[in-house]
Amino acid sequence: xxxxxxxxxxxxxxGGTKVDIGLVDPHGKIIQHIKEPTNVKGGPQxxxxxxxxxxxxxxxxxxxxxxxxxxxxxxxxxxxxNGSVRFAPNLKWxxxxxxxxxxxxxxxPIFVANDVRVATWGEWLFGEGKGSQDLICLFVGTxxxxxxxxxxxxxxxxxxxxxxxxxxxxxxxGRKCHCGNRGCLEAYAGGWAIGEIAREEIAKDPAGxxxxxxxxxxNLEDVTAKQVSKVFLEGDPLANKVISQAVDALIxxxxxxxxAFNPEKIVLGGGVINGLPMLVPIVEKGxxxxxxxxxxxxxxxxxxxxxxxxxxxxxxxxxxxxMKNDN
Amino acid sequence: xxxxxxxxxxxxxxGGTKVDIGLVDPHGKIIQHIKEPTNVKGGPQxxxxxxxxxxxxxxxxxxxxxxxxxxxxxxxxxxxxNGSVRFAPNLKWxxxxxxxxxxxxxxxPIFVANDVRVATWGEWLFGEGKGSQDLICLFVGTxxxxxxxxxxxxxxxxxxxxxxxxxxxxxxxGRKCHCGNRGCLEAYAGGWAIGEIAREEIAKDPAGxxxxxxxxxxNLEDVTAKQVSKVFLEGDPLANKVISQAVDALIxxxxxxxxAFNPEKIVLGGGVINGLPMLVPIVEKGxxxxxxxxxxxxxxxxxxxxxxxxxxxxxxxxxxxxMKNDN
Numbered sequence: 001x002x003x004x005x006x007x008x009x010x011x012x013x014x015g016g017t018k019v020d021i022g023l024v025d026p027h028g029k030i031i032q033h034i035k036e037p038t039n040v041k042g043g044p045q046x047x048x049x050x051x052x053x054x055x056x057x058x059x060x061x062x063x064x065x066x067x068x069x070x071x072x073x074x075x076x077x078x079x080x081x082n083g084s085v086r087f088a089p090n091l092k093w094x095x096x097x098x099x100x101x102x103x104x105x106x107x108x109p110i111f112v113a114n115d116v117r118v119a120t121w122g123e124w125l126f127g128e129g130k131g132s133q134d135l136i137c138l139f140v141g142t143x144x145x146x147x148x149x150x151x152x153x154x155x156x157x158x159x160x161x162x163x164x165x166x167x168x169x170x171x172x173x174g175r176k177c178h179c180g181n182r183g184c185l186e187a188y189a190g191g192w193a194i195g196e197i198a199r200e201e202i203a204k205d206p207a208g209x210x211x212x213x214x215x216x217x218x219n220l221e222d223v224t225a226k227q228v229s230k231v232f233l234e235g236d237p238l239a240n241k242v243i244s245q246a247v248d249a250l251i252x253x254x255x256x257x258x259x260a261f262n263p264e265k266i267v268l269g270g271g272v273i274n275g276l277p278m279l280v281p282i283v284e285k286g287x288x289x290x291x292x293x294x295x296x297x298x299x300x301x302x303x304x305x306x307x308x309x310x311x312x313x314x315x316x317x318x319x320x321x322x323m324k325n326d327n
Numbered sequence: 328x329x330x331x332x333x334x335x336x337x338x339x340x341x342g343g344t345k346v347d348i349g350l351v352d353p354h355g356k357i358i359q360h361i362k363e364p365t366n367v368k369g370g371p372q373x374x375x376x377x378x379x380x381x382x383x384x385x386x387x388x389x390x391x392x393x394x395x396x397x398x399x400x401x402x403x404x405x406x407x408x409n410g411s412v413r414f415a416p417n418l419k420w421x422x423x424x425x426x427x428x429x430x431x432x433x434x435x436p437i438f439v440a441n442d443v444r445v446a447t448w449g450e451w452l453f454g455e456g457k458g459s460q461d462l463i464c465l466f467v468g469t470x471x472x473x474x475x476x477x478x479x480x481x482x483x484x485x486x487x488x489x490x491x492x493x494x495x496x497x498x499x500x501g502r503k504c505h506c507g508n509r510g511c512l513e514a515y516a517g518g519w520a521i522g523e524i525a526r527e528e529i530a531k532d533p534a535g536x537x538x539x540x541x542x543x544x545x546n547l548e549d550v551t552a553k554q555v556s557k558v559f560l561e562g563d564p565l566a567n568k569v570i571s572q573a574v575d576a577l578i579x580x581x582x583x584x585x586x587a588f589n590p591e592k593i594v595l596g597g598g599v600i601n602g603l604p605m606l607v608p609i610v611e612k613g614x615x616x617x618x619x620x621x622x623x624x625x626x627x628x629x630x631x632x633x634x635x636x637x638x639x640x641x642x643x644x645x646x647x648x649x650m651k652n653d654n
Contacts, residue, residue: 077621086621134485146587150477150484157589158461161621162477168583172498172515172576181582181617188499249499255508256495260473260587262484290508294404294413294488 005066009320010055010108012072013115013311016040016090019047021054023062024316028126031065032058033312044096052105069109071319072098073118073311080160083112111319115311116163119269119304120147121154122314125321127305128267136263137304138165138254139270142191142225143178148261154318166190170252188249191225191272198228198242208238229275246272247279251286258291258299269304277303332393336647337382337435339399340638342442343367343417346374348381350389351643355453358392359385360639371423379432396436397429398646400445400638407487410439438646442638443490446596446631447474448481449641452648454632455594463590464631465492465581466597469518469552470505475588481645493517497579515576518552518599525555525569535565556602573599574606578613585618585626596631604630 008031013020015038022033034054039046051072059067076088083099085091102110113121120129120137124147129135135149144166148155155162166186167179174183178192187193199220202209211234213220215227232239254266266287268280284301291299306313335358340347342365349360361381366373378399386394403415410426412418429437440448447456447464451474456462462476471493475482482489493513494506501510505519514520526547529536538561540547542554559566581593593614595607611628618626633640 134489148587150482150489151480153478153480155477155588157477157622158591159589159621159625161619162461162587162589164586164589164619164622167586167619168495169579170496170499172579179619183579252496252499252510256583257587259491259494260475260489260584261482262486262489262491264485292488292491292494292506294486295484295491298486 005064007068008062008065009316010058010067010070011312011314011316011319012051012070013118013315014038014047014051014072014074014091015115015311016075019051020312021051021058022312022316023058023065023067024313026320028122028313028317030309030312032061034058038091040091044091044093044098044101047091048098048101048105051102055106067108069111069319069323070102070106071118071315071317072102072110072112073115073315073318074098074112075115078112078114078160080156083110085112109319109323111322113315113318114160116145117147117154118314118318119306119310120149120163120314121318121321122306122310123267123269123304124149124154125317126313127310128302129265132263132265134261134263135265135267136165136257136261137267137269138257139304140189140191140250140268140272141270144186144190144270150261165253165257168253168256170249170256185249185253189246189253189272194225194228194242194246194272195223197245198225198239199223201238201242205238211236212239225272226275229272232276243276243279247282247286250283251290254283254287254301255290258287259295262295264298264300266299266301267304268301269307269310273303274307332391334395335389335392336643337385337394337397338639338641338643338646339378339397340442340445340642341365341374341378341399341401341418342638343402346378347639348378348385349639349643350385350392350394351640353647355449355640355644357636357639359388361385365418367418371420371425371428374418375425375428375432378429382433394435396438396646396650397433398445398642398644399425399429399437399439400442400642400645401425401439402442405439405441405487407483410437412439436646436650438649440642440645441487443472444474444481445641445645446633446637447476447490447641448645448648449633449637450594450596450631451476451481452644453640454637455629456592459590459592461588461590462592462594463492463584463588464594464596465584466631467516467518467577467595467599468597471513471517471597477588492580492584495580495583497576497583512576512580516573516580516599521552521555521569521573521599522550524572525552525566526550528565528569532565538563539566552599553602556599559603570603570606574609574613577606577610578617581610581614581628582617585614586622589622591625591627593626593628594631595628596634596637600630601634
């Protein structure tokens, strides 16, 4: 007799401000999810307990569905072998055996990965990267992170940190980056850098910066990429200058990525891109213009599909795929 | 009864000036080889015929060895699926079905790849990269090329051009590169660029450039990386300035490579590095200093082992491995 339940996965998006736990079907659709503030003060045990309780609720509310595995995306460094969180500054975690503890609580196979890696799994299996054998996902948010699929496998690297594409040097001895180095792509095109560069430009040209400043209620130190993006859409010349510089850096960095990795597709996501999707075709044109012909001949650059669902859907996708393939 | 012959591979290093054909044992040792000038004027058929005749000679001279497959490394773009040479400027070849023609001539399995990819196979299986699961080989010669091993597989990319690490942008809107773009790593640290930058520096400072000029018999236009390297070893200040700039660019580019790929090892080869091996520890120190801590914590940077044997040994290594694994 065929059993009357269907197999699903649970995806967990564990961030510093909220944790989102969802039941995800094999086609990447969220059936039901529970979103709660992250109890950072309670420490790892409180957060892990909270995830276990929510997972239990979701299972009980859907008795016809059988959960086969759980995937968790965490903003931090993850040990690929044992699924421990080595370091997660937003959670204030150091060496938390998340996989082991969640397995104890739920009795299910648990897979843990970095949030950007998880978002890459989501775009690869259920988003714009579906079917790609050689894919790059580049997420331009406050920082810039990426994920790489090479020959049909997610790239981990030797210490599970492959894909830190925001920290490729694009200007030797250039602007200071939060990572401690100089001239990283992120220091020119990440959200924090767009804000920083805008503040510098406004300080040099207060008249030109008036419109952006207005959005920040006159406080220069409150200017962020969000205000710059909003005013850019109105055609403000100073915002245009700042965003154009970020686009040039993105093109330069992505030319290097295309020549080095030779992907068939690049999925561009993250807050900066989601806010300014019209940049995607501009970036595509520039990259195709300056990359090696052989490397870019079949290349497509497209906006990400999953947006705010990327964490839950990607974590579930990763878990079900890794359980099958030991990928 | 156990047969009384041993299996070996043939490796072919096909360049614009010479073609080197060697019998290689399963441990990467060259048993016997034949090196001839490349008959570029005779066209593809003459060259293919020449390789077939040499392979036949090697087999007849070693009757106790059985050749199981042939690998060929070519300085050009190769179609990964059918082993055709799409474009090889030094050979003046366009769309030559090398794999098919050599198979017709020799009746053996033939595997064709780009010369840099082949050198990567050699270092990975028999050189300094032996045993690495995540390896980068970076060859700094006249140009800069690379090969990538990710999770125990050679990376090809979507159009078989992965590993063009010399064309990663390190200076936005920087020096013109031979590829048509600006600011590539190769335009700062490749042999041709070292020569070009030295010529510019000598033109600006003829007194400082005296010693290098002397090596070029007083002809500024004859100054190349070779003379700069020689005089650098004597402690010449202008040569030191030029090589130091190249080292800075190498460090910047390799920091990006380490953050993006997270290799456990980088093998540095090519003429510039072979001539100045003392640069390897300097580059290693700089890269470890500026790369993300998690990405570089286990990283080692070492000089290549195979040198001028890399082509023949690498091609044979690739052929025997691809025949076994369909890698």
